[in-house]
Amino acid sequence: MSALPPHSVSDSDLNAFADRQLAPERAAAVEAALARDPELAARAAEFRAQSASLRDALDPVLAEPIPERLLAAAAPPASGEAGAVRRWAMPALAAAATLVLGVGLGWYGRDAMIERAGTPTTFARSAAFAHALYAADVRRPVEVWAAEEKSLVTWLTKRLGFKVQAPDLNGLGYALVGGRLVAGNEFPTALFMYENADKERLSLQVRKQTARVPTVGARGGDTAFRYAIENGVGVFYWIDDDCGYAISGTFDRAQLLKIAHVVYGQLAALEATGTK
């Protein structure tokens, strides 16, 4: 099929193209038209970038724990009280209950900021090694099992010297298996292991960071996501407040990034609500 002349690409085409909702044949035709019209291509690219930014900003909401009252509302109503629609919340109450969460968004332009899978730094490399070592251990991947999550967190917090948290990844289908202490740099590293229904494992490792991983120049912030692959283990890692975080697993980059987002969002939310 011959390519479309650029002027015959409508706004609807362009949007549907950006949203990947065009039929394959039409998509190919639009793509060919974009290849010949840089201005059109720039618009399509910008539409996609807008969507990505919005998702980046809003995805962390998905990782927040579901409030009790919403779980209760989702349960089948007892007969008689079905459908008692709650009154509009009193403003004062609403104001008091509003979580004041910070401004400043760490997600912007993640793709631009993620280092191309290049030479892993020591942190990423040791994270990948520790993951490979323990995730492969079917029977004893952790020292303390999730059943004792509370004492696990207390213990690791004590050993690391700062508050650590095991994010809740059940929303992504990963349950906490447990955790352990790993030798890292001069400080110990905490490792939390998670597993999904297919027995695929991922780990979150946290440690104090002395020498800073060089940040990506353009933005200079600490929380640049970086990506590395070491012996088939993918690692997303970032530095925040002198702590290093690494998510490792044998997943593809997109999956791993999604998980990293959720973890970052939860840790940020926990910190913002003062649990740190």
Added chain:
Amino acid sequence: MSPSVTDAALPHPELVAAIPRLRRYARVLTGDATRADDLVQDTLARAWEKRRLWQAGTDLRAWLFTVMHNVHVNQLASFRREAANVSLDADPTGMAWQLPVRGNQVDRVELLEVVAQMGRLPADQREVLLLAAVEEMRYEEIATVLAVPIGTVMSRLSRAREKLRRLIAEPSSGLRIVK
């Protein structure tokens, strides 16, 4: 088990699974975390009330978004009757404050900017943009959720994106948040 009409029930696990997405959408509709959860709670209550309108086997999430849209529209209407001069529209600059993000990174203004600028879009355009870009719904689903023809979805979406593009390209002086 074949569901009978009289004891129709919603699939509980799917209902719970839909909550995070409902919360996310509600957060932007209302621009406020607590009001958003109020809206989700009302939506769930309404969904149980109207459970016979859901056809088993069809997409529960899309149906829940439809219910939420209606609840929201009704609440806005009744709220406006009670307080004619108070706008419940999301506060464009306040919205980003409700997102769970780090508190100390003012250098990442750009993403904040996109969300803030999105908050300046008219509500109907914002809804379509969110459903398409963030919820990644099919245009036909969006048309159903909002009860508008698909052509309206497309034109709102085009306008939303073009407007957002212009807003981002020429950031207004007042919206840059400096702490």
